[in-house]
Amino acid sequence: MSGRTLWKGYIQFGNINVPVKLHTAVKEDRIQFHLLHKRDHVKLHQQMICAYEKVPVPAEEWAKGFELEDRKYILIDPAELEQAGPEDGRMIEVHEFVKTAQIDPIFLERMYYLEPDTTLKGYNALAGALKETGTAGICTWTMRRRSYLGALQINGKVLCLSTLRYADEVIAVKSLELQKAPVSEKELKIASDLISQLSASFQPQKFENEHQKKLQALIDKKARGEKITVLRPRHLKPTAPDKLLEVLEASMKKVA
Amino acid sequence: MALQEIWNGTVSFSLVAIPVKLVRAVETGRVSFRMLHRKDYSPLARRMYCPKEEKLVPPDEIVRGYEITPDKYIVITEKELESVSPERSRTIEILEFIDIKDVAPVYYDHPYYLVPSKGGEKAYRLLVEVMRRTNKAGLAKFVLREREYLVAVKSTDGALSLITLHYSGEILPDEDLLSKVGTTRSREEKIESEEKSRMKKIIKEMTADFNPDKYADERRKKIMKLLEKKAKDKGTVEAPEIEEEVEEGVVDLVAVLEESMRKVKEHR
Amino acid sequence: MSKKIVEAAGRRLSLSNLNKDLYPSYGFTKAHVLEYYRRIADSILPHLKDRALTLKRYPDGTEKDFFFEKRCPVHRPAWVKTAKVIHNEGPMTVCLVNDLETLIWVENLASLELHVPLAKAGSPETPDSIVFDLDPGDKANILDCAKVALILRDLLLQMQLESYAKTSGKKGLHVYVPLNRKEATFEDTKRFSKAVAEVLQRNYPEIVTAKMAKESRIKKVFINWSQNDSAKTMICIYSLRAREKPTVSFPLEWEELEILTRQRDPEKLLIMHSEAVSRVGKNGDLFQEVLTKEQKMPHYL
Numbered sequence: 043m044s045g046r047t048l049w050k051g052y053i054q055f056g057n058i059n060v061p062v063k064l065h066t067a068v069k070e071d072r073i074q075f076h077l078l079h080k081r082d083h084v085k086l087h088q089q090m091i092c093a094y095e096k097v098p099v100p101a102e103e104w105a106k107g108f109e110l111e112d113r114k115y116i117l118i119d120p121a122e123l124e125q126a127g128p129e130d131g132r133m134i135e136v137h138e139f140v141k142t143a144q145i146d147p148i149f150l151e152r153m154y155y156l157e158p159d160t161t162l163k164g165y166n167a168l169a170g171a172l173k174e175t176g177t178a179g180i181c182t183w184t185m186r187r188r189s190y191l192g193a194l195q196i197n198g199k200v201l202c203l204s205t206l207r208y209a210d211e212v213i214a215v216k217s218l219e220l221q222k223a224p225v226s227e228k229e230l231k232i233a234s235d236l237i238s239q240l241s242a243s244f245q246p247q248k249f250e251n252e253h254q255k256k257l258q259a260l261i262d263k264k265a266r267g268e269k270i271t272v273l274r275p276r277h278l279k280p281t282a283p284d285k286l287l288e289v290l291e292a293s294m295k296k297v298a
Numbered sequence: 299m300a301l302q303e304i305w306n307g308t309v310s311f312s313l314v315a316i317p318v319k320l321v322r323a324v325e326t327g328r329v330s331f332r333m334l335h336r337k338d339y340s341p342l343a344r345r346m347y348c349p350k351e352e353k354l355v356p357p358d359e360i361v362r363g364y365e366i367t368p369d370k371y372i373v374i375t376e377k378e379l380e381s382v383s384p385e386r387s388r389t390i391e392i393l394e395f396i397d398i399k400d401v402a403p404v405y406y407d408h409p410y411y412l413v414p415s416k417g418g419e420k421a422y423r424l425l426v427e428v429m430r431r432t433n434k435a436g437l438a439k440f441v442l443r444e445r446e447y448l449v450a451v452k453s454t455d456g457a458l459s460l461i462t463l464h465y466s467g468e469i470l471p472d473e474d475l476l477s478k479v480g481t482t483r484s485r486e487e488k489i490e491s492e493e494k495s496r497m498k499k500i501i502k503e504m505t506a507d508f509n510p511d512k513y514a515d516e517r518r519k520k521i522m523k524l525l526e527k528k529a530k531d532k533g534t535v536e537a538p539e540i541e542e543e544v545e546e547g548v549v550d551l552v553a554v555l556e557e558s559m560r561k562v563k564e565h566r
Numbered sequence: 567m568s569k570k571i572v573e574a575a576g577r578r579l580s581l582s583n584l585n586k587d588l589y590p591s592y593g594f595t596k597a598h599v600l601e602y603y604r605r606i607a608d609s610i611l612p613h614l615k616d617r618a619l620t621l622k623r624y625p626d627g628t629e630k631d632f633f634f635e636k637r638c639p640v641h642r643p644a645w646v647k648t649a650k651v652i653h654n655e656g657p658m659t660v661c662l663v664n665d666l667e668t669l670i671w672v673e674n675l676a677s678l679e680l681h682v683p684l685a686k687a688g689s690p691e692t693p694d695s696i697v698f699d700l701d702p703g704d705k706a707n708i709l710d711c712a713k714v715a716l717i718l719r720d721l722l723l724q725m726q727l728e729s730y731a732k733t734s735g736k737k738g739l740h741v742y743v744p745l746n747r748k749e750a751t752f753e754d755t756k757r758f759s760k761a762v763a764e765v766l767q768r769n770y771p772e773i774v775t776a777k778m779a780k781e782s783r784i785k786k787v788f789i790n791w792s793q794n795d796s797a798k799t800m801i802c803i804y805s806l807r808a809r810e811k812p813t814v815s816f817p818l819e820w821e822e823l824e825i826l827t828r829q830r831d832p833e834k835l836l837i838m839h840s841e842a843v844s845r846v847g848k849n850g851d852l853f854q855e856v857l858t859k860e861q862k863m864p865h866y867l
Contacts, residue, residue, distance in 0.1 A: 094538050
């Protein structure tokens, strides 16, 4: 079952209106740990501690502040902040369409399923149109008093809405200050051959969270009072730059 | 700008091993606020607190526990966590390469960049370039902190990015949606087809290059404006200065001893 | 009474009753005792130096009465170094065995056992080491002490503290943790050793007790932490013990202790006078670091 309906609205562009409902598409499944006091395993609580008095401060004594400079704050009332939020709308406004391949996954934040609301009319047509044009709609909408930037895309036959990170939230590659390192066409060719040898179709169901299973097994073992053998992490020896071609060729022999 | 290293290890495919560091690729643009103590405007910090002893617990006295029955925990150490998948905690081993276009957006979770460590520049550059040309991404599994991630390593603007993927089990099925969509009664088929053509026409007119710079967070702008106004009208408040504490190795003796004892027992 | 005048380091000493058998069932005369201390002097003197000596005198041998003497005998030769220490009853003059002639003089008094405090006379409140006195209760023996000592060593190592073990020369073992920083007081070392003893008791209740009471010590090793006190003394390393046989409080390397523990022969943990002399000749003073190694006690609230 896809998740519950989070929000309802209309996809809108030109004179087109497609009514949809938003559903969560992902549910994370993780082993939960608690933080305990080492000595007696009492479960610890998180508390807000006053940096000055070093005492826990109850919620009614909290104030919200924006730090202007060190130790200087602008006080802000949460109600005012709420006011600053945009009015909730019902419109997913598509501003433009882009080739899907142009959206680097680095921008993708969270995806929701869209379900047709009231009528199928339009939904199937839009799904088909997006598929045939290979595009995604760049759109904005407002829910829960927050504005979102998103990409309207097709996944199979289902319309999906991914929230996108704003451009200034993505760290530019140039700030990584990567060094240039020349590679020869020969190396590129052999690496390219190697990669096609190692290529497969994307089958995510092949991959399970084995670690989670092993972790659960470890916990069970410990719970039974059995001894745990601690293994050292494996470190790989980096390939020396002058050995790169040689190693590529050896790899090629291995896979061919 | 030197980005803080989150992890370091090796990216490998076949026999090639590239030493790399993992760094952030995104930072939230949300306006962040500090919680203050209304009394003196000193900032509040989240700290772990022992409800039994009614005191703050320093980080070195905190352990991770898994609750097996209510209030009964199994303590798991960092070393044990690391040893669950020892072959994956320091190595991102690319198992296979896939076409990026085959990965549905729903799988993407959180992005990072990989940057080469000393000596790895050339092999890194090679992998970036080959994946750019072939539009492929490497699939790998690796363990960061206590979680194992399925990740896609790909070429992004001349760098390697690493994007964690959701496991297929974490993706909610869309079968009930599929049963609703895609099917059209024959008498509506024609209308739908016409509608589709109309949409395609509009889409073509509205198609442009992806340029995320065009969009800004409207809410962020409004909040910043509000803050400017508040600063002008009401001014700022000032928190008291905090004296640097000289905590010269103040530790709890019994805790130190018990911890030491635990380690002794582990090794015996 | 047989008397003999000897010269030691240029001092003339009159030795008496040299043929007196001080270990009658073994046959070890005062002459033997003096000979032992003369031969071990280089090793024992650094451990006696500047410490208020408590004499434990056995004028009629180990099978007869003994008496403790904390005060330095008034009939002492003029060259015997002394120190004034504050004792419960007020100031007191004590002997400092800083040289061979004093050692010989003291032994001529049939002071078979030499007991010294953990602090030097000049700084009586700051111990140079922490001591754990491992004492086997009824139905426990020195092998049990060795087992506990090895755990204790590991525990101390976790806190970056090196420790050194010696036999008591009787049934137990003593584990020393050198500090040599003149910062921790007996109050600190006592609190630390008590906490350590209690942690060991909590973790190994079947073999360790931190309680003095005799009944709680059956089959267990009592970790006597209360020795960390300015008023208490410990048997000095290399000192003879007044038992049937002339055994010695002797240092053991941890590796040796591990091996002996595996061999399960408690007798091997009793070092006799002759063995002590030959081993010191071969290995030197294994307790040298106890006097010199500087270590910091973990600070605590």
